[in-house]
Amino acid sequence: MNEFTKPIPVPDADSAPFWDGTRAHKLLIQRCTNCGTLRFPARKSCGHCHSDASDWTEVSGKGRVYSWIVVNHPVPREVYGQEVPYVVALIDLDEGVRMVSNIIGCDVHAVTAEMPVEVVFEAGQGGMVLPKFKPQA
Amino acid sequence: MFTLKDKYAIAGVGETAYTKNSGTPVLNLAVEACLKAAEDAGVDVKDIDGLISYNFGDSVPAIAVATALGIPHAGYAVDFAGGGNAANLITLSAAAAIESGLAKNVLCFRAMNGRSGFRLGGGREMQARGITQYTAPFGWITYPQAMAMWARRHMIKYGTNAEQLGHIAVTFRDNASLNERAMQRTPITMDDYMASRFIVEPFRMLDICLESDGACAVLVTGADRAKDMKHKPVYIMGGAYGGGPDQGEDLFDAIRWPDHSRNYAAYIADDLWKSAGVGPQDVDVAEIYDCFTYSIIMQLEGFGFVKEGEGGPFCASGAIARDGSLPLNTHGGLLSEAYIHGFNHVLEAVRQLRGDCGPRQIEGAEIALTTAGAMTCGSAMVLRN
Ligand SMILES: [Zn+2]
Secondary structure (H helix, E strand, C coil): CCCCCCCEECCCCCCHHHHHHHHCCCCEEEEECCCCCEECCCCCCCCCCCCCCEEEEECCCEEEEEEEEEECCCCCHHHHCCCCCEEEEEEEECCCCEEEEEECCCCHHHCCCCCEEEEEEEECHHHCEEEEEEECC | CCCCCCCEEEEEEEECCCECCCCCCHHHHHHHHHHHHHHHHCCCHHHCCEEEEECCCCCCCHHHHHHHHCCCCCCEEEEECCCHHHHHHHHHHHHHHHHHCCCCEEEEEEEEECCCCCCCCCCCCCEECHHHHHCHHHCCCCHHHHHHHHHHHHHHHHCCCHHHHHHHHHHHHHHHCCCCCCCCCCCCCHHHHHHCCEEEECEEHHHECCCCEEEEEEEEEEHHHHHCCCCCCEEEEEEEEEECCCCCCCCCCCCCCCCCCCCHHHHHHHHHHHHHCCCHHHCCEEECCCCEHHHHHHHHHHCCCCCCCCHHHHHHCCCCCCCCCCCECCCCHHHHCCCCCCHHHHHHHHHHHHCCCHHHCCCCCCEEEEEECCCCEEEEEEEEC
């Protein structure tokens, strides 16, 4: 392997609707239709009631920054050397699930705890679309 | 809960040199450390009948080491799927294996070319499958990144700051300056710490442990057998392994962990102290898993040495120095001695309880804590002489 690219998400039987959603610029989260619990990452059965019954619901894409880092020294350097510094954050969506993503659209040192953010969709490698977050307008 | 108090002991310890490039396969490192541990105990290698290791990243299987040692009947050769979290788990499991009759003399080891071989966080997978499809595409790939995320949450919640982390790095390096095995022995100041470059904010270079080649081993046996061996036994008083809810799919995955300012320690502390029959106030010296400076703070809080949120000020107070109320990581820790996935902490605890630590010896050390793990799961053990 001589060429490096950013890691490309590989959808599986559970996650395919999520990535189909991002390609349609929708943030879809799996929901247990037995007890109503949202679950992320996607799974066959509900960790709360163990039902297999589920559907997908579009969430607001709004949330808050739970924690964040600023990456200065990237690994692998071949891939992320042009990106630094960049922000990775844990984002608590208003609907109650936590995601990992990047905060874009502001200075890396402007990110603050509980900062309100909203989803934006960004074309990624391999035809995938990544949900990223920017400060709420 | 672990219920084998004082029934089993560590009778021997051994390790290789700690280097950046061992120049030899991991199997050879494991064999060298195991032979030294058996010799230290005075046990004939032919009488070893159990080997246990853990295998995240670079490793070598227990069965391969049993073969290389020429052990005639390795009745119990087991590899745990785990990283630093498993360092005490394997030692506790040795006691459990002996108790069950599966073995009598068990070598526990960790061997890795962690610098010259497989480097953790050096992944270059182009395809993000499983849990990594939700993390790696965003450039969230390495352990320093993951733990920096936890540290930030603690800073948000409690005001933990860089100077407090710096005190941890400076203290452990000072300890390492008295340890001939340590890879980094040059003392550092707070100014050196603050001037070290950011790797992933809030972590600087000096918040992050070394990458190392090397191996460590201990020999676990029954307390009665240990009494007849070369050294005074170091008894296993108690221990615990585990974590809390929503640990994720692997050691890195903590997306759903409820509170990133408290880690596994808070969930296993009760079992640990109950099994040992002592509490944090009884510990004379502690070797606490320090893959990063910050991991010390969550464990001090979780194991009840201080209240949640007070770990930073405690470390800055001088309490963790050799002359403080709780001497920590007397060998220099993973930050300054070497990163043998936490197993070198066990060897240092044994040597402190034997009184073998020379200029860094904590006078009168009778009870030691060793811990392993930084995030959602981990293990800990209380030892006494
Ligand atoms: Zn359910």
